[in-house]
Amino acid sequence: MSRLTEISSLPWVRWTAGAVVAVVLLVLPLVSSEYANQNLARIGVFAVAVLGLNVVMGYTGQVSLGQIFFVGAGAYVTGYGANEGWNIGLVLLASILLPGVVGLLVALAAARLGGLAIAMVTIALPIVGVPLAKRLSDVTGGSQGLSSSFSNAPAWTGLFNDQWQLYLVLVIGGATFLLTRNLVRGKYGRAFAIVKANEAVAASMGISPYRYKVLAFTVASLIGGVSGFLYMAVIQFTSPETMTFGHSVTLLASMVIGGAGSIVGSMLGGAYYVLVPQWTNAIDPNMTELLQGALLLLTLFLLPGGLVSLPRAIARRLRRNRRSGGTGHHETPSARPAPGRDGVEETATDGGIPTERQEQV
Amino acid sequence: VGQFIQLVVDGLANGSIYAVLALAIVLVNQATGLVNFAQGGMAVLSTYAAWRLTEQGVPLVVAILVSVVVSFVIGGLIERFVMRRFERGDPDTAVVVTIGLLTLITGLCGWLWSYNNQQFPSLFSLDTVSLFGAAVSVRSIGTFVVVVAIMLLVQALFRGTKFGLALRAVAINPESAAFSGLPVGRLLMAGWGLAAALGAVAGALVAPSLTLTPGMMNSALVYALAAVILGGLSSPIGVVVAACLIGVLENLAAVYVPFIGYDLRVAVPFILVFVVLVVRPQGLFGRKVVVRV
Numbered sequence: 001m002s003r004l005t006e007i008s009s010l011p012w013v014r015w016t017a018g019a020v021v022a023v024v025l026l027v028l029p030l031v032s033s034e035y036a037n038q039n040l041a042r043i044g045v046f047a048v049a050v051l052g053l054n055v056v057m058g059y060t061g062q063v064s065l066g067q068i069f070f071v072g073a074g075a076y077v078t079g080y081g082a083n084e085g086w087n088i089g090l091v092l093l094a095s096i097l098l099p100g101v102v103g104l105l106v107a108l109a110a111a112r113l114g115g116l117a118i119a120m121v122t123i124a125l126p127i128v129g130v131p132l133a134k135r136l137s138d139v140t141g142g143s144q145g146l147s148s149s150f151s152n153a154p155a156w157t158g159l160f161n162d163q164w165q166l167y168l169v170l171v172i173g174g175a176t177f178l179l180t181r182n183l184v185r186g187k188y189g190r191a192f193a194i195v196k197a198n199e200a201v202a203a204s205m206g207i208s209p210y211r212y213k214v215l216a217f218t219v220a221s222l223i224g225g226v227s228g229f230l231y232m233a234v235i236q237f238t239s240p241e242t243m244t245f246g247h248s249v250t251l252l253a254s255m256v257i258g259g260a261g262s263i264v265g266s267m268l269g270g271a272y273y274v275l276v277p278q279w280t281n282a283i284d285p286n287m288t289e290l291l292q293g294a295l296l297l298l299t300l301f302l303l304p305g306g307l308v309s310l311p312r313a314i315a316r317r318l319r320r321n322r323r324s325g326g327t328g329h330h331e332t333p334s335a336r337p338a339p340g341r342d343g344v345e346e347t348a349t350d351g352g353i354p355t356e357r358q359e360q361v
Numbered sequence: 362v363g364q365f366i367q368l369v370v371d372g373l374a375n376g377s378i379y380a381v382l383a384l385a386i387v388l389v390n391q392a393t394g395l396v397n398f399a400q401g402g403m404a405v406l407s408t409y410a411a412w413r414l415t416e417q418g419v420p421l422v423v424a425i426l427v428s429v430v431v432s433f434v435i436g437g438l439i440e441r442f443v444m445r446r447f448e449r450g451d452p453d454t455a456v457v458v459t460i461g462l463l464t465l466i467t468g469l470c471g472w473l474w475s476y477n478n479q480q481f482p483s484l485f486s487l488d489t490v491s492l493f494g495a496a497v498s499v500r501s502i503g504t505f506v507v508v509v510a511i512m513l514l515v516q517a518l519f520r521g522t523k524f525g526l527a528l529r530a531v532a533i534n535p536e537s538a539a540f541s542g543l544p545v546g547r548l549l550m551a552g553w554g555l556a557a558a559l560g561a562v563a564g565a566l567v568a569p570s571l572t573l574t575p576g577m578m579n580s581a582l583v584y585a586l587a588a589v590i591l592g593g594l595s596s597p598i599g600v601v602v603a604a605c606l607i608g609v610l611e612n613l614a615a616v617y618v619p620f621i622g623y624d625l626r627v628a629v630p631f632i633l634v635f636v637v638l639v640v641r642p643q644g645l646f647g648r649k650v651v652v653r654v
Contacts, residue, residue, distance in 0.1 A: 061451075063456050065460070108639075109634075109638040112638050112639070113590065113638060116395075116396045116452060116453075117590060119396065119398075119453075120586040120590055121590070121631075121638075123582070123583060123586060124586075124587070124627075124630070124631040127579065127580055127627055128628045128631055131624045131627065132628070134624065135620075135622075135624060245576070245579055249460060249463070252460060253460075253461070286471060286472050287472050288468070289467055289471055289575075290465065290468030290471070291468070292464055292468065293462070293465025293466070293467070293468050294465055294468075296461035296464060297443070297458065297462065297465060300447075300454070300457065300458055300461060301446070304454070
C-alpha cells in the first residue's frame with residue numbers, strides 16, 4: 001500500500017492520471033445514455049452542495065442544517081435571472097453572491113455563540129425558507145415553483161440537452177471542487193482544522209475562531225449558491241419543496257456517510273443523495289426516511305469516517321488479522337502515506353467529524 | 362383590546378408548550394453537554410403512542426400518563442444504547458447522532474402510522490370564557506396551567522429530593538459524582554428519561570391544535586431551540602421566560618405585522634435570536650462561559 005502511494009506521488013504519474021480522468025470525463029457524456037447522463041449531472045449538483053457543507057462542517061467542525069437553503073436560494077436567483085433575460089455570466093455571479101451575502105449575515109450572528117449555536121440557528125433556515133419562498137411569489141412563483149430552460153443545448157454544439165448540461169456540471173462543478181481543494185489544503189484549511197480541534201488553542205495561536213467560522217460558513221453558502229445554479233441548469237425547475245427540512249437532513253446525512261472532511265467523500269455524498277433515495281423509494285416510499293435515519297446511525301457507529309474511509313478500515317482490519325495470526329510479518333503499526341502534499345489531506349480526513357472515537361467504548 | 366388579550370393568552374399557551382420542550386433540551390444539555398435535536402421527534406413518538414391507546418378506547422388522561430411513562434423508559438434506553446458511546450467525545454458528532462435519531466424516529470412514525478394527519482383528542486374543551494372582556498379559549502388556559510404545574514413539579518424534584526440532588530451533581534461534574542459513589546450511568550439515563558417524559562407532555566398538549574403528523578414538532582423544535590439560545594443554556598428560568606416571550610410575540614406579529622402573517626410567523630424567533638446574538642451573545646439570562654485549555 002505504501003508503495004502504491006509512493007508511485008502515485010510521482011509527478012508524471014499524477015499528470016497522466018489527471019489527463020486520463022479529464023479525457024474520460026470529456027468523452028463520457030457523449031457515449032452514455034440519457035438516463036445515465038442525467039443521473040451523473042444530478043450527482044454533480046449535490047456533490048457540490050455536500051462539498052459546501054463539508055467546508056463548514058467537515059473541515060471546520062460547525063454543524064450546519066441550513067446548507068439546503070443556500071442551494072434553494074441559488075436556484076431561485078438563477079431561475080429568476082435567466083427568465084428576466086440577464087447575461088448568463090451575470091446570473092451565475094448573482095446566484096453565488098446572494099446566498100453568500102445571506103450566509104455571511106447569518107454567520108456573523110450565529111458564530112458569536114460558541115459551541116452548537118450554529119446548528120441551533122441554522123435549523124431555522126429551511127423551516128423559515130419554505131414559507132418565505134411561498135410568500136415572495138412575485139419572484140419565486142410561490143408554491144407552483146419556477147422553471148427555466150436556459151440550459152438547453154445551443155444549436156451550434158450539436159449536443160443533446162442532457163450532454164450539454166452534464167458538461168456544464170463538469171466544468172463549473174469541477175472548478176468549484178478544484179478551488180475548494182486548494183482552499184482546504186492551504187493555510188485556510190489548517191486554520192479551519194485547528195478551530196475544529198480546539199478553539200481555545202486556535203485563539204492562543206492568533207487564529208480567531210469567530211473569523212474563521214464566519215469565513216467557513218460564508219464559503220459554504222457561496223458553494224451552496226454554485227450548487228443552486230447547477231440545480232437549475234440540470235433540473236430546470238425549483239419550488240419551495242427544494243429546501244425543506246427533510247432535504248436539509250438528507251444533505252447532512254450524505255456528507256457524514258460520504259466522508260466528513262474529504263473531497264472524495266463529498267463526491268460519494270452527492271452520489272448517496274441522488275441514488276439512495278431512488279433505491280429506498282423502490283423498496284417502499286413510506287420507509288425512505290426510516291432507512292435514511294438507520295443508515296446514518298449505522299455509519300456513525302460502524303464507519304465514523306464515512307464511505308471514503310472504507311478502504312483504510314478494511315486494510316486496518318486485514319492487517320490486524322494478519323498480525324494476530326502470528327506469522328511474524330513485520331509491518332509498521334500505521335501505514336500512513338508518505339508525508340508530503342498527500343499527508344495534509346490524510347490528516348484532515350482522519351480528523352473528519354466522526355472519526356476520533358472509534359476505539360472508545 | 363379584546364383581540365390583544367386573546368392573542369397574548371393564546372401566545373402564552375403556545376409559548377408554554379415550547380417552554381416544556383426547551384426545558385427538556387436544557388435538562389439533557391446540563392447533564393451531557395449536548396443538544397438533543399431528536400427531542401421533538403421523541404415527543405412525536407410518545408404522542409403517537411398515546412393516540413394509539415385512545416384509538417383502543419383508553420381514556421385520554423390514562424393514555425397520556427402511560428405514554429409519559431413509556432417515554433421515560435425509551436429516553437433512558439436511547440441514552441444507554443445510542444448516546445452513551447458519543448457523550449464524552451466531540452459534541453458535534455453527538456449532535457449529528459441526534460439528527461440521525463430524529464430522522465429515524467420520524468421515519469418510524471411515518472412508516473407505522475402513515476404521513477397523514479391524525480386527529481388527536483384535546484384534554485380541554487374548545488369553549489371560550491370571558492376574561493377582562495376578551496373571549497379566551499379554555500384550552501389555552503388549561504395548557505398554561507398544566508405547564509406551570511409541571512414546571513413546579515420539576516423544580517421540586519431538582520431542589521427538594523435526593524434524586525434531584527444526584528442529577529444536579531452529575532450535571533455539574535460527572536467525574537466527582539462518580540467518585541462520591543453516584544451511579545452516573547443510571548442517572549444519565551434518568552435525565553434522558555425525564556426529558557423524554559417532558560417531551561411527551563408537550564406533544565400531547567400541542568397535538569390537538571396542530572393535528573398529529575410525524576413532522577409535527579419540527580417547528581416547535583425551532584421555537585424551543587430559539588428559546589434555549591435566548592434564555593441561555595444554563596438558565597432554565599430564562600429559557601421558560603424566553604419561550605413564553607416567543608409565543609406571545611409570534612402571535613402578535615402574525616396579526617399586527619402584515620408582511621409576517623400566519624405563514625411566516627416561524628421567522629419571529631429567528632429574528633429575535635438574530636438581534637439578541639448581536640447585542641448580547643450569552644443569551645438574556647445566560648452566563649459567560651470561560652474555557653480552560
